[in-house]
Amino acid sequence: MARILEDLFQASRAQGWAVGQATMAQMGLDAAMLKWTEVPTRRGGPALSTLRPVDQAEAEPNSLSARYGKGAQPLHTDGAHLPHPPDVVILSCDTTSTTPTRLWPRNRYGRAIGGLPQFVHHGVFLISSGNDSFFATATERGHLRYDPGCMIPCDARARQSVRYFEERESSASEHQWSEPGQVLLIDNRRVLHARASATHEPEREIRRLSFHLNREAS
Numbered sequence: 001m002a003r004i005l006e007d008l009f010q011a012s013r014a015q016g017w018a019v020g021q022a023t024m025a026q027m028g029l030d031a032a033m034l035k036w037t038e039v040p041t042r043r044g045g046p047a048l049s050t051l052r053p054v055d056q057a058e059a060e061p062n063s064l065s066a067r068y069g070k071g072a073q074p075l076h077t078d079g080a081h082l083p084h085p086p087d088v089v090i091l092s093c094d095t096t097s098t099t100p101t102r103l104w105p106r107n108r109y110g111r112a113i114g115g116l117p118q119f120v121h122h123g124v125f126l127i128s129s130g131n132d133s134f135f136a137t138a139t140e141r142g143h144l145r146y147d148p149g150c151m152i153p154c155d156a157r158a159r160q161s162v163r164y165f166e167e168r169e170s171s172a173s174e175h176q177w178s179e180p181g182q183v184l185l186i187d188n189r190r191v192l193h194a195r196a197s198a199t200h201e202p203e204r205e206i207r208r209l210s211f212h213l214n215r216e217a218s
């Protein structure tokens with residue numbers, strides 16, 4: 001029984017994320033039982049990655065760290081450069097962190113998605129992904145794809161969308177990593193997230209696993 005992950009996933013349906021106590025090993029085992037597929041967010045990289053604040057100079061090209069360093073990140077979805085971004089992102093912190101993870105929308109039942117302005121649905125972005133670059137909008141069949149680190153606005157509506165998401169930052173919720181062993185499950189197609197500024201906490205370590213759901217089962 002993949003109980004812990006199933007419970008977390010069910011709990012995330014209300015507001016798009018859920019918090020629990022588990023190990024990443026347990027999350028990986030549960031996901032395998034649910035036939036979820038691990039998604040490496042960097043080509044050729046591992047599905048399980050350790051995220052540490054890095055300066056701009058040492059960051060991966062096209063990553064948010066390359067632009068923002070250890071400072072506050074803008075709201076984004078993970079894997080926005082991929083043709084099929086992960087459905088679920090799980091973050092975990094073995095210890096505690098004084099750098100919160102910001103989450104939007106905070107409205108329950110995902111109402112904010114249905115209420116997105118028209119320009120967000122229609123603005124066209126170039127998704128910068130080397131030889132595999134492509135064009136896309138910030139929503140597709142009700143799913144969000146947004147990362148200002150790799151998405152270049154191509155028209156006025158896309159530029160409006162960038163401003164719209166910037167303005168949402170003031171209404172984001174914050175998850176505090178206040179207890180050791182917490183996991184945070186994020187519905188990556190419905191919720192934007194961001195790391196707050198970590199300039200005061202360069203030793204922060206968060207681990208991340210990303211998945212595609214088993215669509216046949218749902």
Ligand SMILES: [Fe+2]
Pocket residue numbers: 076077078193194
């Ligand atoms: Fe992220």
